Amino acid sequence: MKLKTLTGLSLALSLGLAVQAQAEGPVAGETAEGSLAGKTLTFVSYGGIYQDGQVAALEDFVAKSGVTLLSDGPTELAKIQAQVESGNVMWDVVDTGDYMPYVHCGTLFQKLDFSKLDISKVPEGQVGECSVPAMNYxxxxxxxxxxxxxxxxxxxxxxxxxxxxxxxxxxxxxxxxxxxxxxxxxxxxxxxxxxxxxxxxxxxxxxxxxxxxxxxxxxxxxxxxxxxxxxxxxxxxxxxxxxxxxxxxxxxxxxxxxxxxxVKDQMTIPTGVKDVDAAHALINAYLGAAAQTKMAEDTSYSPINIDAKPQVDELTASFMTNTPEKQAMAYNQNVQYWVDNYDVLSEKWAEFIAGN
Amino acid sequence: MSEPESSSSFSRFLSGPALLTLPALAILILVMAVPLGTVISRSFTEGETVLENYIWFFNTPVNITVLIRTFRIAAVVTLVCVIVAYPYAYAMSVVGPRLRLILIMCVLVPFWVSGVVRTLAWVILLQDSGVINKTLLALGFDKVKLIRTQLGVTIGMTQILLPFMIMPLYAVMRGIDLRLIQAAKSLGAHPVKTFFQVYLPLSLPGVFAGATIVFILALGFYITPLLLGGQQSSMLSTLVQQQVLSLLNWGRGGAMGVVLLVATFGFLALAAPFMRQKYKMSGGAR
The missing domain is CATH 3.40.190.10 (Periplasmic binding protein-like II)
Known part of the structure; x- marks a missing residue:
């Protein structure tokens, strides 16, 4: 009896939450049925098991929205620049390195519309003007x-x-x-x-x-x-x-x-994509707990939704960075400082790796 | 040859054979002239002033170091190629047809395998825990540092570029009339003298043709120095790649490319009179 009441209560609660969320905006991982039927999106990342895992994480989004998802890559800044400059942007959502979306925010990458994204489950301090995290490592x-x-x-x-x-x-x-x-x-x-x-x-x-x-x-x-x-x-x-x-x-x-x-990879939308809303819908789906669980299980990179609970083998688990023990040992670099000083850093670094 | 005759043969050339070059010309313009023009123009236009990228290039010590290093490595590789290829090509030109086929296959089969694959094979051979060092250790010797050294880069590049040296050499050596050698011998010349006074001058056109190809190809090498070399052996193409693909600085990358191109042309201009003279000499001997 008690159990039944509880189940009923939680059901009502979750229904209520869903209704509320619908009224207030998007929920990470939720996709409206048939919302992108007939449309095509190109997702670009760094290839290998990482991109395979990301595409697997988006399977549910593809099935529900009816979108045709194409994969391309690997991510290369020069190619994004060429597309943006020629006004013919083929890459709709791009997984990039840590600094790029900050260094090129508003130029190569567009400012994200946060009314179309649910970032409430993303770990503290990881969202930028032009990016949300793709994973942590x-x-x-x-x-x-x-x-x-x-x-x-x-x-x-x-x-x-x-x-x-x-x-x-x-x-x-x-x-x-x-x-x-x-x-x-x-x-x-x-x-x-x-x-x-x-x-x-x-x-x-x-x-x-x-x-x-x-x-x-x-x-x-x-x-x-x-x-x-x-x-x-x-x-x-x-x-x-x-x-x-x-x-x-x-x-x-x-x-x-x-x-x-x-460190993290970032999800970005290049400036001038043909369907901005569809690109946002993909990212919003990617941020969902179920998608992040799948991504983490397939790639061994850490999820960026705090509700994601990937079931992984012992070795993979020992490399997950989102556990409290790991978080206690973490060192955070000053991303903002390096973004602001990227030119100087790049030039001096280039000299160092060329052997000078 | 009289004037009208040559002009009519020229017009015949224009209506006939010249037309046949059109497809190749169109492709060349599309994939070579247009991108090259873009790179050159961006190297001048993407900066505060027209020459800014070039001033930056020559005021940055690392660029000069790497430019000199690029030419030095190319020169060493060319030299090693000549030393290795010369006796090999000679052997190819004098052995019987069956052995010749085997020797040609030894050159061509690796040539058909992509440079990246061959470079990775060298990684496996040269690395500290690789085949060569494991063998040395097993035989009781010390390890030799091969990978991430200029020695490693030179070994890898030489192997990849060797066919470009052997083939022109072989082509020229096959054309050398060996009766000239017999004649020299019958006149009492010592074999060493015969070689230096008769054979070597006749084969020099092949040496210069091969050396030019190898040297120019070596200047633009990218993957092999990247995988086999360390910091101290990166070449200019690596720096161009950094500027363009990682830092999105097409102006600077373009300027680097133009400097390399001009330096290469300059080198060829210096070598050209020398080469012409040698050709004449060998022509005279023939």
Whole structure:
């Protein structure tokens, strides 16, 4: 009897909530039946299991709305620019890196209409004027357990300490500059956290230069994973997905999570897409709890809907960054600062990775 | 040849063979001239002043370092290609038909495999935990740093570019009348002298043709230095890619491309008189 009442109550409550939501605006993950019948949307991301997982997460949206969903990629800023400049935008929704939507907000990417998106379940501080998060992941490091069977490195301080832990370090060396590369270097060069900004970019890069002989730069995620699988480097700073991939393939490496850097991909709409409403509808569906659960289960990246509860294996679970334990160890970079200073950072970074 | 005759043959050329070049010309204009023109014009128009991108290029030390490095690596690769290809092409030109077929296949089969695949194969061979180093360790030697060094880049590029050196060399060497060598010998010349005074000059057109192709192709290499090289061996094309695709700075990327193009033309202009002379010499000997 009691159970029945409870069920009835919760049913009424959820119905009521749904009605209320309908009156107030969109609900993340909810799609009106047949709303986009006959329309076509092109979704662009970075390919691989990541994009496959994202498309799988959108299956429900495709079925309900009747839209034809095309996949393209990988995301390339120059291609977006070419489309926007020629006025012929083929990419409707684009998954991008962390800074791009901020650096190019209002130019390459349009300002989002938040009356068409439900961002109430997105973790605090992750929504920008031109973007909502696509997933969360970590930049952290792993070390070779063969090299240090015990008493291995446990923090970034150890990563930078080439005397205490002699050996090679793999680090990101791709062209897009990352502010956290400077922040981590400065923090381990004696700069106090309170004095970090305005950041002395030269000093940060000089810290890396001082250990150049021990550095191995990787330019693609696949390369960083290959470094672990072949045991090329003693420590390597990687995207968490690649760390997990390497462990899954049998690499004998130990992840170090202390002060892992919070990073995310972004969902954006390029300026000048043909159907702005449809693009928003796709993003709103993507933000839903069920879609995020599916995305996380398929890709091992962390969901950006706080209600998403992915069921994953033990290894994948150990790489999820949205747990309270992981959140307590997280390090947040100053995205706004790096977006504001992106030109200077890029130029100096380009010199560093070219070997100067 | 008298004047009217040549002009009539020219008009015949225009109505006949010239028409046949039209499709190729149209494609060239579309995929070569138009993009190149755009790149050149953007390098001048996308900046505060007309020359801003060029001033930036020459005022940024890393650009100069990498430009010099690009030419140095191309030169070393060309030299190594000549040294490796010369005896190989010679062998191809003197052996019997069956062995020749085998030698040609050894050159051509890798040539049919994409450069990216071959570069990745080199990664597997050259990396610290790769085949070469594992073998060295097993034999009791120390590891050699091969990947992410200029040595690694040179090895990979040489292998990829070798066919472009062997083929022109072989073509020229096949045309050399070996009776000239016999004649030199019968006149009492030492084999070394025969080689340097008779054979080498006759084969030089092949060396220069191959070296020019290899050098120019090497200047524009992108994937191989990216995968096999480290920071200290990135080439100019990598910097162009950074500017255009990552930083969206078409002006600067364009200026880099134009500088490389002009430098290449400049180099060819310097080499051209030298090459012509050598051609004449070999022509005279023939």
């Amino acid at each position: 970590a930049v952290m490091f792993l070390y070779n357990k063969e090299k240090w069977p015990e008493n291995g490195p446990t923090s970034w301080a150890d990563f930078f300490d080439t005397e205490k832990f002699p050996g090679t370090r793999g680090i990101p060396g791709y062209a897009e500059a990352e502010g956290y590369m400077i922040e981590l270097a400065l923090l381990n060069d004696g700069v106090a956290k309170a004095d970090l900004f305005p950041a002395d970019i030269d000093r940060g890069l000089n810290k890396w230069r001082s250990m150049r002989d021990d550095l191995v730069l990787w330019t693609t995620g696949a390369e960083s994973q290959q470094m672990m699988e072949s045991g090329e480097v003693d420590m390597v700073m990687v995207w968490s997905g690649r760390g997990k991939g390497a462990l899954e393939n049998g690499a004998n490496y130990q992840p170090v999570w202390q002060d892992w850097v919070v």
